[in-house]
Amino acid sequence: MRIALLVLITLLAALPAWAQGGSPIRVGFASAISGPSAITGEGVIWGGTMIVEEFNARGGIMGRKIEAYFADNKATPGEAVSAVRRLVDVDKVDVIIGQTHSGACLGAMPIVKELQVPMVIESCSNPKIRELSGKGGNEWTFRVNIDDEIMANTFAKSMARSAKSASMIAQNDDFGRGAAAAYDVAFKRAGVKLASTEFFDRGQADYRPLMTRIKRTAPDAVLLVMLASDASVFMRQFRELGLTQKIYARGSVATVEFLNQVKDNPSIGDGIIEASFWTASLDPDWERKWLERWKTPVRVHGSMAALTFKYAVAPALELAIKKTGRADRTAIRDALEQIDVKDSPVGPIKFDENHQAWINMILIEMRGGQLKVIEKLPTSPAILR
Amino acid sequence: MEDLLEQTIHGLTLGSMYAMVATGLALMFGVVRLVNFAHGEFFMLGAYTFWFAFQELDLPYPVAGLVAAAAMAAFGGVYQRTIIRAILERSWHVQLIATLATSIVLTNLAVIVFGTQAKEVPTRLSATVFQAGGLRIAWQRLLVLGASVVIFAALHWFVKRTKIGKAMRAMSQNREACAVVGVDVQRVALVTFALGGLLAGGAAALVTPLFNIFPDMGALLTLKAFAAVIVGGFGYVHGAIAASFIIGVSESLAAGYISYAYKDAIAFVIMIAVLLWRPQGLFGRRIGI
Numbered sequence: 001m002r003i004a005l006l007v008l009i010t011l012l013a014a015l016p017a018w019a020q021g022g023s024p025i026r027v028g029f030a031s032a033i034s035g036p037s038a039i040t041g042e043g044v045i046w047g048g049t050m051i052v053e054e055f056n057a058r059g060g061i062m063g064r065k066i067e068a069y070f071a072d073n074k075a076t077p078g079e080a081v082s083a084v085r086r087l088v089d090v091d092k093v094d095v096i097i098g099q100t101h102s103g104a105c106l107g108a109m110p111i112v113k114e115l116q117v118p119m120v121i122e123s124c125s126n127p128k129i130r131e132l133s134g135k136g137g138n139e140w141t142f143r144v145n146i147d148d149e150i151m152a153n154t155f156a157k158s159m160a161r162s163a164k165s166a167s168m169i170a171q172n173d174d175f176g177r178g179a180a181a182a183y184d185v186a187f188k189r190a191g192v193k194l195a196s197t198e199f200f201d202r203g204q205a206d207y208r209p210l211m212t213r214i215k216r217t218a219p220d221a222v223l224l225v226m227l228a229s230d231a232s233v234f235m236r237q238f239r240e241l242g243l244t245q246k247i248y249a250r251g252s253v254a255t256v257e258f259l260n261q262v263k264d265n266p267s268i269g270d271g272i273i274e275a276s277f278w279t280a281s282l283d284p285d286w287e288r289k290w291l292e293r294w295k296t297p298v299r300v301h302g303s304m305a306a307l308t309f310k311y312a313v314a315p316a317l318e319l320a321i322k323k324t325g326r327a328d329r330t331a332i333r334d335a336l337e338q339i340d341v342k343d344s345p346v347g348p349i350k351f352d353e354n355h356q357a358w359i360n361m362i363l364i365e366m367r368g369g370q371l372k373v374i375e376k377l378p379t380s381p382a383i384l385r
Numbered sequence: 386m387e388d389l390l391e392q393t394i395h396g397l398t399l400g401s402m403y404a405m406v407a408t409g410l411a412l413m414f415g416v417v418r419l420v421n422f423a424h425g426e427f428f429m430l431g432a433y434t435f436w437f438a439f440q441e442l443d444l445p446y447p448v449a450g451l452v453a454a455a456a457m458a459a460f461g462g463v464y465q466r467t468i469i470r471a472i473l474e475r476s477w478h479v480q481l482i483a484t485l486a487t488s489i490v491l492t493n494l495a496v497i498v499f500g501t502q503a504k505e506v507p508t509r510l511s512a513t514v515f516q517a518g519g520l521r522i523a524w525q526r527l528l529v530l531g532a533s534v535v536i537f538a539a540l541h542w543f544v545k546r547t548k549i550g551k552a553m554r555a556m557s558q559n560r561e562a563c564a565v566v567g568v569d570v571q572r573v574a575l576v577t578f579a580l581g582g583l584l585a586g587g588a589a590a591l592v593t594p595l596f597n598i599f600p601d602m603g604a605l606l607t608l609k610a611f612a613a614v615i616v617g618g619f620g621y622v623h624g625a626i627a628a629s630f631i632i633g634v635s636e637s638l639a640a641g642y643i644s645y646a647y648k649d650a651i652a653f654v655i656m657i658a659v660l661l662w663r664p665q666g667l668f669g670r671r672i673g674i
Binding site for chain 1: 402503523592
């Protein structure tokens with residue numbers, strides 16, 4: 001009788017763990033899988049797949065397996081809404097990581113609030129996202145990466161050391177326009193004269209008319225707000241025209257993706273300095289695993305998605321299960337507000353009242369086909385004051 | 386002044402690209418009365434074929450260019466024999482959906498086969514610069530301009546002087562009458578699509594050393610070429626060529642002196658203006674009822 005009672009108590013004690021082990025946690029990744037920005041989504045699929053496999057190989061989180069689902073936002077606000085609906089209504093995910101592109105992030109924010117699903121942003125840098133999140137009204141949105149207002153204030157000071165005037169060339173979307181507005185203010189504060197601001201639609205074939213305009217305004221420096229695939233064409237034509245301005249960048253210019261595009265002549269990118277928050281050298285082990293798995297250089301956005309899962313979502317899932325025994329959407333959101341990760345490759349991850357994490361900002365210099373972190377700068381809300 | 390000259394040369398380079406694509410589109414419409422919305426994808430496939438031949442097979446530039454043009458001519462022929470032949474007698478709705486669907490399928494196939502990362506095919510000519518005073522132009526741009534003159538002269542000769550060219554012109558005037566007098570309309574249509582493919586492949590080989598190759602590259606190009614065909618007068622090859630250069634140069638001057646962000650709108654502003662002023666296009670003839 002006593003033995004039977006002991007067996008019954010043991011079984012009852014093991015029940016929650018058994019029940020947890022039986023229901024996997026569903027994580028959705030949203031990014032641009034098709035369209036001109038599809039390179040980002042491909043990276044997110046690769047990064048998301050790798051990190052989820054890594055966790056599952058270790059037994060999942062608190063004994064629960066992770067299932068990854070991917071949805072295509074085509075880098076547009078409208079498609080981002082469809083991507084969220086698909087992840088929530090069809091795939092029944094518990095948490096979303098994405099949407100990579102600022103326009104898509106801004107488009108997805110109202111729908112994640114309506115559907116009450118936590119969304120952790122990995123690399124959208126429009127400053128509006130911070131204003132609208134947490135105490136800004138949307139308690140379901142969190143952001144790991146720092147935004148362009150945070151970066152612009154630091155980067156403009158650094159640029160002011162070698163340039164008295166600058167022209168800005170930015171993507172004609174929420175990312176580019178958000179950055180342009182932030183740098184407009186930051187340049188004034190830093191004493192850099194903004195000679196001109198030009199916008200372009202992605203995938204342009206010919207930037208030379210734009211460069212002829214730069215030639216006329218003759219600034220000391222040019223700030224590019226663009227991604228690698230556009231930047232490689234831009235820089236080839238910049239060198240073709242014989243322009244000599246110092247190039248600063250935001251987006252994914254000083255990256256292995258860019259170097260892969262210009263491998264016939266890597267010196268095209270010599271001297272470019274980019275403000276960023278991630279580069280491969282911050283996590284050599286991840287870079288090695290990526291190369292082994294995908295046989296292609298590590299991608300920025302895929303790595304940020306994986307890093308967001310590993311250092312923000314996974315700790316929140318663990319905390320939610322420990323505290324409430326559940327990993328439902330509300331428990332995950334509450335846990336995200338409480339996580340305090342001090343040792344991620346990009347710096348500490350702890351969300352403030354606007355659900356913004358204040359990770360490090362880095363300056364990367366490209367020279368001779370090599371990328372070098374020349375400065376690592378901690379960030380804090382004080383930067384904006 | 387150097388500024389203006391530089392912008393004009395950029396515009397003529399762009400115009401050459403639009404013209405080679407628009408010419409194919411105009412020929413196809415003229416001969417079989419069908420708008421091929423997948424025509425930009427002919428250019429995209431030509432670009433990938435050129436990349437494969439030049440970078441992966443390491444063929445010399447002229448050979449790789451000829452391979453791309455020949456492959457796209459063959460593709461144009463196969464496209465006509467399969468998809469176009471099946472929809473030629475159907476309503477314009479079916480034709481629209483079928484060619485649009487082909488465009489989507491080809492774009493997504495390119496994503497699967499070649500990946501999403503843009504590819505670049507720099508050549509010796511695209512990396513070296515012709516300099517005269519303050520003017521700096523990559524030799525590849527000059528090659529594009531020179532080659533387009535030769536290509537359009539050859540096309541003019543082909544359409545005016547050869548038997549099949551004359552049949553194409555005849556079919557553009559009255560397809561039924563051609564069939565009645567024994568013209569092999571299917572064969573003429575086949576040659577037209579092969580010629581459209583040849584021009585798109587040739588254009589791709591000429592201009593891709595200056596630009597990026599990516600799966601979606603054909604979408605905007607189709608629309609610009611379409612605008613050129615409308616501005617030139619639907620089905621008028623010479624009109625399409627002239628309109629392409631007008632659009633290319635206007636776009637370049639607008640980008641250089643007005644706004645780069647809105648340069649893509651220029652083609653469509655010109656198209657709307659021409660439609661309001663001359664609905665039959667700049668070089669088309671008014672049809673009375």
